[in-house]
Amino acid sequence: MDFGIRREKRALARALGVTGVSTMLLHAQSAVHRGGYVRVVNYHGTPPEFAASFERQMEFYAEHFEPVGRADLDRFYREGRWTGRRPGLLITFDDGLRTNYDVAAPVLERHGFPGWFFVPVGFIDEPAQHQLAYASEHLIQVDHAYADGRVAMSWDELRALSQRHEVGCHTRTHLRLAPSIAPAMLEDEIIAAREDMTARVGRTVDTFCWVGGEEHTYSAEAARVIRRAGYAYSFMTNNAPLVPGTDPYQIQRTNIEAAWPLDVLRFQLSGVMDAIYAPKRSRVNRLTER
Numbered sequence: 001m002d003f004g005i006r007r008e009k010r011a012l013a014r015a016l017g018v019t020g021v022s023t024m025l026l027h028a029q030s031a032v033h034r035g036g037y038v039r040v041v042n043y044h045g046t047p048p049e050f051a052a053s054f055e056r057q058m059e060f061y062a063e064h065f066e067p068v069g070r071a072d073l074d075r076f077y078r079e080g081r082w083t084g085r086r087p088g089l090l091i092t093f094d095d096g097l098r099t100n101y102d103v104a105a106p107v108l109e110r111h112g113f114p115g116w117f118f119v120p121v122g123f124i125d126e127p128a129q130h131q132l133a134y135a136s137e138h139l140i141q142v143d144h145a146y147a148d149g150r151v152a153m154s155w156d157e158l159r160a161l162s163q164r165h166e167v168g169c170h171t172r173t174h175l176r177l178a179p180s181i182a183p184a185m186l187e188d189e190i191i192a193a194r195e196d197m198t199a200r201v202g203r204t205v206d207t208f209c210w211v212g213g214e215e216h217t218y219s220a221e222a223a224r225v226i227r228r229a230g231y232a233y234s235f236m237t238n239n240a241p242l243v244p245g246t247d248p249y250q251i252q253r254t255n256i257e258a259a260w261p262l263d264v265l266r267f268q269l270s271g272v273m274d275a276i277y278a279p280k281r282s283r284v285n286r287l288t289e290r
């Protein structure tokens with residue numbers, strides 16, 4: 001996971017921001033996607049030192065987009081199109097970090113946006129004193145040091161979030177679902193993890209999020225297990241708007257982090273990333289299609 005911004009991207013984002021191109025492209029997408037569209041973004045940690053930056057991002061979203069919660073996504077698929085006056089924005093958070101509960105959730109609620117929180121079930125289950133080691137072994141980037149050592153959300157916090165937000169499964173052990181993963185392990189990471197999470201949260205968990213996002217972390221076998229496991233939606237990371245006809249098991253997201261300034265945010269939402277990712281996206285979509 002790369003939390004930094006490559007220097008070239010920052011320079012490009014700044015140049016396009018100064019000339020107004022990112023904003024123009026953002027608005028142009030509504031003209032291109034006449035049936036309406038939903039942009040899906042993914043965050044990781046939201047540490048307190050970036051709370052103000054995250055709040056500015058939320059103000060930007062509230063100005064340009066309409067919130068997309070579970071009922072809104074269900075309606076999109078029922079009606080086959082996005083009918084909002086403005087494009088929809090579905091905001092997801094990966095990895096079950098405690099700062100999502102402490103920092104992101106209150107800001108989201110102030111701005112009327114539900115969050116979608118995807119957690120590795122085993123990370124939440126891990127005792128606080130072992131969570132840092134668990135995170136480093138399972139490639140979860142810890143964003144903030146807490147005095148008591150607990151860096152993952154607790155089950156109580158997740159249950160509280162599930163009242164007002166959507167919570168989903170991000171495998172059991174934050175495992176990249178590469179073709180080399182044995183079938184029994186896929187079943188544990190995708191099916192049993194979902195059942196355990198459903199029992200702990202006390203409501204049906206039926207959204208899934210792939211881990212990693214590198215091309216080799218997708219496989220046809222894992223995709224088949226996800227489709228038959230009882231999930232309604234699965235999320236990937238290959239940058240594309242949700243438009244009429246989008247496979248609900250291939251919902252693409254665009255990465256944004258809380259620290260990023262608005263010119264980078266506008267660039268990420270401008271559609272340029274969609275074009276850059278088009279070849280990889282079509283390969284992964286073909287690999288994981290029904």
Ligand SMILES: [Zn+2]
Nearest residue numbers: 094095211212
């Ligand atoms: Zn992750």
